[in-house]
Amino acid sequence: MQPPFSFIVLTYNEEIHLPRLLQSIAGLQAPLFVLDSGSMDDTLTIAQSYNATIARHPFVNHPQQWHHALTCFNITTPWVVCLDADHTVTPELYQLLADFNPDGYAGINGIYFNRKNYFKGKWIKHGGYYPFYLLKMFRYGIGYSDLNENMDHRFVVNGATTIWKQGWLLEENLKENQIAFWIDKHNRYSDQLAMEEVERMQQLRIQTIKPRLTGNPDERTAQLKQWWWKLPRYVRPAVYFSYRLIFKLGILDGRTGIIFHFLQGFWFRLMVDIKIDELLKKQHEGRSKRP
Incomplete structure (x- = not known):
């Protein structure tokens, strides 16, 4: 059957x-x-x-x-x-x-x-x-x-x-056992995420899922994202990495786990923040050149 x-x-x-x-x-x-x-x-x-x-x-x-x-x-x-x-x-x-x-x-x-x-x-x-x-x-x-x-x-x-x-x-x-593959992949992902966040700043994107801390797993994630977007860039990757490593006990995952949390929780998020600034600067320069 x-x-x-x-x-x-x-x-x-x-x-x-x-x-x-x-x-x-x-x-x-x-x-x-x-x-x-x-x-x-x-x-x-x-x-x-x-x-x-x-x-x-x-x-x-x-x-x-x-x-x-x-x-x-x-x-x-x-x-x-x-x-x-x-x-x-x-x-x-x-x-x-x-x-x-x-x-x-x-x-x-x-x-x-x-x-x-x-x-x-x-x-x-x-x-x-x-x-x-x-x-x-x-x-x-x-x-x-x-x-x-x-x-x-x-x-x-x-x-x-x-x-x-x-x-x-x-x-x-x-x-991803080859770190070069992981870095190349997440470098591309950081391009996508930076553009998405810039578009959210400019109200070109909205959240589909209603943020609700007491809701289902995706509603809770939507709420956490709202808080994330309000944190200052360059500070939030360090805060997030520390949160994962200390408060969520990521340090117990050992050397390989700590490398993962650093790459995914800090390096990747820092790349996104840098690229957000690059996109905003490029848009500003483009507007400045208009007659």
Whole structure:
């Protein structure tokens, strides 16, 4: 019997990751859809070996790519599960999916999975990185990609959600074991995030999700972002890094974890702040040159 959900996966040169993910969900026998953005390795061959329906679309950013994925395929199941190629479904999450009965979720439109994030082979357990809930499963046609975000992608559903706290989704990008890849990737991300924040300053973007500290995980994040945007640039990366390392016990993640918290919590945020100033300066100079 076909399960009441389909899997959608985004790919780009993911031959190192895709077999791991697809093997972890193969036994569920759910329809599989893969949206690829121009892979030049064996990604599509691997996807075809798992009977995936494949489409191609140029990559702009994750929110736009997910928007296309949710609108280009002929999805016939009432629910979808949206995963990245570097994810792996653990046996506990697999069992929750295998036992999923829509009748037990009347009035629920979305389900959060509990993510475990790995960096250079180490689980980042502290620093605010666990537990960490991602909205990955929702009713098809109700959930959608938040296009008001450039980089920090999330899905949105109207209505009630629930959390599978014991169903873990592992996230480990093996390409990031080479620090040059991580830096290059996050340098690009900092471009996107700096532009997004400048556009928010100029009221060209609004938050899709209502900020609420007592709400669901994404509503709490939306509230924290509002506070973040009000902090002074160049000060906030140091504050955030200290918060993660000390108050959220990131120091307990050991040397590899501390490197991760420094790179992701300080270096990346500092790059964003520097690029915000560069963008504002460029815009100011452009206005000054106008007749």
